[in-house]
Amino acid sequence: MSQPISLRERKRAETWSALHAAASQTALEKGLEHVGVEAVAAAAGVSTRTFFNYFQCKEDAVLGLQEPSVDDSMLASFNVEGDLLEQVSHLMLSVLQSIQGGASGENRHAILHKYPHLAHRRFQYVVKVEQLVTGIVTEQLASSQRWASRRDEPYSVEDVAKTIVMVAGAGLRNVMQKTISRPTRESQFDALDEGLALMRSVLKELL
Incomplete structure (x- = not known):
């Protein structure tokens, strides 16, 4: 509640x-x-x-930008023992939505269309989102049973977290492009789920 x-x-x-x-x-x-x-x-x-x-x-x-934030409900719904690509992608999208405040998606789209150079400013906030989520994933992964069984690997938990966030970030950029004119919470999460299905299909061909 x-x-x-x-x-x-x-x-x-x-x-x-x-x-x-x-x-x-x-x-x-x-x-x-x-x-x-x-x-x-x-x-x-x-x-x-x-x-x-x-x-x-x-x-x-x-643009209606504010510092990214994470609330208790976001953390409660994040399960580091679950599907990491899905879990991290959903967490990142929730945090990404926090930087937009109550701004109108239509207004932002019109402003970015009129002043495309402002997209760089928005990207700076996206980087902050990635850094914040990387810290959360690193902390939770380090204390998880999942990581405890893989401590003999030559990669640090932070490097693993950064890599997962980078992969998830690619999916989120696709979401932003597809929903730029109608960036509602529902449309973005729907686009994210569709994008994750496509990403898994592509990764099977690459790996």
């Missing part, structure tokens, strides 16, 4: 949404060059200093 949202959390979410809405609408209607931090903060009813408590730069506000 999910915990009720506190007044402070609700206020923070409202401020985040107001800043993102002001920045993204300005970028779409007037152009990215007309997005100013002071104007965006004023439109959201906060100070410029407060803006930087939510976003590192105006580009992050325009």
Whole structure:
């Protein structure tokens, strides 16, 4: 059962949404060059200093990007003793979705189409997702029965975790491409499951 949202959390979410809405609408209607931090903060009813408590730069506000996070439900559903490709891929997609906040998929698609160079900024957050998930997989794999039976292998648990994340990351890039104009939670997980089936088929031919 999910915990009720506190007044402070609700206020923070409202401020985040107001800043993102002001920045993204300005970028779409007037152009990215007309997005100013002071104007965006004023439109959201906060100070410029407060803006930087939510976003590192105006580009992050325009795209609606925030630091990746992992909640208890994500960790509870992750089973390191299960199908690692599927488990890590699902965990990565959940964490990837956390960087997007409440941003509109349609708006983000329109902004990236108009300003393709902003895709590099989003990719920087994807790298953060990969680093966060690698740390989780390394920690859980190291303490698992699965790894205990393979300690004589010449590879470190961290290298194994990095490799799994890299393989899973390839599948997630396919998901992002297929759902770029409609990136709902449901559509992305459906695309991920289809992509995993295709990946297994391809890997059989390669290995």
